[in-house]
Amino acid sequence: MSSAETDLLERDGAFPIQPSARGAKSHPDGTSRSRLLWRVIPGALILGTGIGMWLDVTPQTVGVLGLVMMLALMMIKLPVGVAMAVPGILGVWAILGWRSTEGVLSRMAFDNVASWSLTVLPMFVMMGMLLARSGITENLYTAARQWVGWLPGGLAVGTNIAGAGLASISGSTFGTAYALTRAGVPEMLKAGYDRRLAVGSVLAAGTLAHLIPPSLFMVIYAGIAEVPVGPQLMAGLVPGIVLMGMCCVVVIAIAVVRPSAVGSGQAKITATWAERLQSLVKIWPAPALMLVVVGGLFTGFFTATEVGAVGALGALLITLWVRRKDNAGKAVREALISTVSTMGALALLLVGAHVLSRFLSVSGLITDLVDVVAALGLGRVEFLLLLIVVYLVLGMFMDSLAMMLVTVPILLPVLETLGVDPIWFGVFIVIMCELAVITPPVGILAFVVHAIVQDKEVNLGTRITLGDVFKSVAVIVPVPLILIGLMIAFPDAVLWLASNTAAP
Incomplete structure (x- = not known):
């Protein structure tokens, strides 16, 4: 953070x-x-x-x-x-x-x-920082709203789709949630949405940020687990899209079963085809850049490091063009300063994680844990179900990135004995880390959203308590857990895209 x-x-x-x-x-x-x-x-x-x-x-x-x-x-x-x-x-x-x-x-x-595999990290950070300051994020939300606003709960559905779009250009949970809260919550409240549904749709959209490439968590995990960065990034794409679809289905179901939660049907947004096409004109650089990033990784035309450099260059050009009349130089300077600051913090985290990993190996705790799991006779499914409970508990007291850095070095040897693919586990742990940022009592993202909605320009005079935020969390949490259950049952579906990613 x-x-x-x-x-x-x-x-x-x-x-x-x-x-x-x-x-x-x-x-x-x-x-x-x-x-x-x-x-x-x-x-x-x-x-x-x-x-x-x-x-x-x-x-x-x-x-x-x-x-x-x-x-x-x-x-x-x-x-x-x-x-x-x-x-x-x-x-x-x-x-x-x-x-x-x-x-x-x-x-x-x-x-x-x-490490050469981590050279992609500053590129992706710079890419997200530049695009966040380009002003294109507000246009993404507008476009999503105009294209799906006609659906039941269309504003909330649009928020989820915009969240996927923002995630694909920033890779930041907090950045995505901040932009969507300020842009989306006032619009939904104005349209008569229940305050808990408005907040819940923002929190659900925020959980997509570290699944869809470029994902900083995926790159950090790849560095710790020593797996290829490109396949690891691609492994999160399909689960991220599926999670977005599941969240949209939940919102539509709520709107159908309880129309009053979305303003009794009065909140549908109608837009002409001309307006929809015009909205795409304003955002086309972002999806075009993502096609280059994802396509370059999947085809093997670029290595992970090269695609990070291409993405950062593309983000720089987009920022200079979009902000050409609005102090573009200042936006670029702020993005570069934020990139250096963020990378310094990430470097310290990575060093700390590797020192801790070496210490745990020397102490013999990891070997003992492997022996304990073997003695318990837990299979792959049983152990993963146990991990879900463990991570939900840890998420109540630890920051998501800290949780990943602390547990991955301990668990990887155990997972190897159980036949759990490390790339698959990377997607699993990122989803659990995203849940960690919304689950109480720590739930940092829930507190961030609660703090933002205290602004009168955001809540429009509606009182939104921390209890309202946590009630919305209770509706969201089962959705990623259902996705994890599907991932455990069908692991090859997660690995399909990663295994078909061409080697550069």
């Missing part, structure tokens, strides 16, 4: 576990005590686990203490990359000694961040 998004959340009191300073002044006894508790407990855990690593304990115990320390560091809001790296470094030091640790640290940062 960007610093701007974090500031937004803190300003609106979105972090429930850390009361605001204003709340502390109003209730000095309870709130101040609570804040002190949330500092003392993690501090005690960090100190205790740090000391425990150097006692006469087994490497496995050191591994467990390291994981507890990592969670405690996250509780005090230390950057996730640092929270993973610190216990990793201390753990390797405690088990192997300082000389081995020094050897690991001297190579790991460069070897992992300078």
Whole structure:
């Protein structure tokens, strides 16, 4: 999450576990005590686990203490990359000694961040940042609304389709949700939509962002799991489109069964064919760029790195053209600054994840986990169903990217013994991570949307509570879970596009 998004959340009191300073002044006894508790407990855990690593304990115990320390560091809001790296470094030091640790640290940062497979990452980040500032995102929503507005619940359906379009040009869950909330929620409320359906359609659209290429999560996962980036990106395309279709079907079903939720049929948007075609003229550069990206990957005409460079160049040209009369230079400069800032944060995350992975391997915890799974006799389906429950629980307390970085190194050896394809698992974990950003009590995306809809220009005077947001989440969550069930039953359907992606 960007610093701007974090500031937004803190300003609106979105972090429930850390009361605001204003709340502390109003209730000095309870709130101040609570804040002190949330500092003392993690501090005690960090100190205790740090000391425990150097006692006469087994490497496995050191591994467990390291994981507890990592969670405690996250509780005090230390950057996730640092929270993973610190216990990793201390753990390797405690088990192997300082000389081995020094050897690991001297190579790991460069070897992992300078990986050729990850060179696509800054290109995709730049592509999303440029297109977000080009102004084309609002036109995407307008076009989607004009083409499908005649359907029952057409505005909400259009929001989902626009979400898929925005996801394909930005790869950012928060960027997609922010744009759709500000553009879509006022229109739906104005048309008489139920506030929960309006918010729910935005949250559903936001879950598409990291499935449809270019997906930053997919690229990061490919780097951690050491799988080809191109096939991994293509593997998310079909599930992303299917998920969009399922969300649209749910919205239409709600509109048919309960017409009052969509303004009793008065919210249908009628547009002439001339208006529809004119809307396509305004957005054609975005789908054209996506055809180049997806087509280049699928045919093997471009490598993943080359297609990232082509996408970034195309986004630059689009931004310069669309903003040619509106300070294009400033838009490009802001996009480049944001790209550098984002890549610095991602690099720290990747280094931290690899340090933690090395520590867990040295401690023997991964080997023990494989042995435990083998002893339980769990098959592929049973283990994946168990993981769904585990990720839903983790998603209530951990950020989605942190959840991926922490669990993937632990699970990959286990999945290999169960015959789970790592590319298929990449799609599985990205869907679960997208669910993590909307499930309470943390559910960062739910808090972001709630904060945005407090703006009177967005809610149009309608009171939208956090309870309304979470009620809409309860309707959304089953949809991706049904998709995951289909993926488990028919894994080849997910891998078909990836397996047919031509090698460059």
